Amino acid sequence: MNNIKTLTEYAVIGGGPAAICAIAKLYSYGIPGNKIIWVDPQFKVGDFGTKLSTGSSVPGNTTVASYQKVNNAIYTAIPACVPTVEQKIKFEITVLSPNTTCSLRVATQPLQHITETLRKLVYSIKGIVHAVYTTKDGIRLDIKTNDIISNVMVKRVILAIGASPKTIKLPDYITIIDPYTVFVKSELKQYLDKNPNITTVAVIGSSHSAALATMHLVQAGIHVKQFMNKE
Ligand SMILES: Cc1cc2nc3c(=O)[nH]c(=O)nc-3n(C[C@H](O)[C@H](O)[C@H](O)COP(=O)(O)OP(=O)(O)OC[C@H]3O[C@@H](n4cnc5c(N)ncnc54)[C@H](O)[C@@H]3O)c2cc1C
Structure with a gap:
């Protein structure tokens, strides 16, 4: 990537849901794509599309309706993000009941589509922002690619x-x-094979991810004590 000499209006650092x-918000305020630089090392929807989608994926505790509300708000703000019928059919969330929950891998699919569309509208850079400085000419980002x-340089x-x-x-x-x-069965197995002295594990937390951790540990023959702050 060459250095961008002109002063760009906005830089958005990170490629997750936030x-x-x-x-989408910048767009809805009328900021054109050529005034936005977007930087992320992968553009895989942050933790949702990477760590939390690995293996059988972490089950989410957010309703399908809430995810769809966000997706629909983005489609309204940026019509270019609206999926075609063929694309929409491939999103597993499309056929789920609004009041149910789904895995984070499933929640990621429409956001990955939105990401790919947005990357065509803004100046996107695959890399890591290494340092941020304020200078008399604006804010300077050093990006490692x-x-x-x-x-x-951005404002x-x-x-x-x-x-x-x-x-x-x-x-x-x-x-x-x-x-x-612990969220990925095969990784837990490898870990326990390397650490045969581990026979009892405490899981602290009570949400879906704690339940997944407990289930994988029990299935691996580990004695589990779960601590939660509610009944
Ligand atoms: C076990 C677990 C279960 C969860 N379940 C749910 C759920 O059911 N429902 C729900 O809504 N939320 C859930 N969450 C929370 C959800 O994952 C986070 O709220 C969400 O990922 C936050 O999004 P984000 O965009 O702020 O950050 P992230 O998803 O962390 O994304 C940050 C992005 O920034 C990039 N980045 C970091 N540093 C730099 C840099 N220097 N330069 C360029 N890019 C950089 C990263 O590579 C990443 O892509 C869960 C979280 C966990 C851990």
Whole structure:
């Protein structure tokens, strides 16, 4: 990527649901696509389309109706994002009842379609924003793409780079297992094969993802204690 010398109006950093909604919002305020730079290393709908869609996928706790409300709002703001009948049929969410929930992989499909359309409307860059500086001429972003660092100048930045999970202080003798290992059965099996001393695991949390973790652990023959803050 060459350095973009002109000062662009907006940069949206991140390609998850928050960034997709930010771009739709900019459009609905009449900001043209050539005034928006969009940066993400993969453009796979952030955690939804990557970590949370791996394996059998994490079951979501959001209703189909809520996802469709967001998708429809984006279609209204940007008609180019409306899927064709053939595309819509391929979205598994289309045939689900509005009051049910679905896996995050299923929720991702329309957002992936929206992402691909939006990438054609704005200036999209596959890369990681390495550094952000304020200068007298605007905000400078250093973007790393395939080991090459380029820079762009923008007036405003929308940071939609996700969040870190909450953690709690645990005694040093307790091993913490990455939830993304437990969410994918094959990865959990590999992990337990390498750590045969693990026989009991505490799952802290009560939502769908905690239930998935508990189910995979029990199926792997692990004794599970689940802690939740509600009945
Ligand atoms: C186990 C689990 C279950 C969940 N279940 C649900 C659910 O049922 N329903 C629901 O609505 N939500 C659910 N969530 C929450 C949901 O995943 C997040 O709210 C959502 O992914 C947040 O979207 P985001 O766009 O803010 O961030 P993310 O999805 O984290 O996306 C951030 C993006 O920014 C990119 N990025 C980061 N740094 C840079 C950088 N320097 N330069 C360029 N790009 C960068 C990342 O690569 C990524 O693509 C769940 C989360 C977890 C962990």
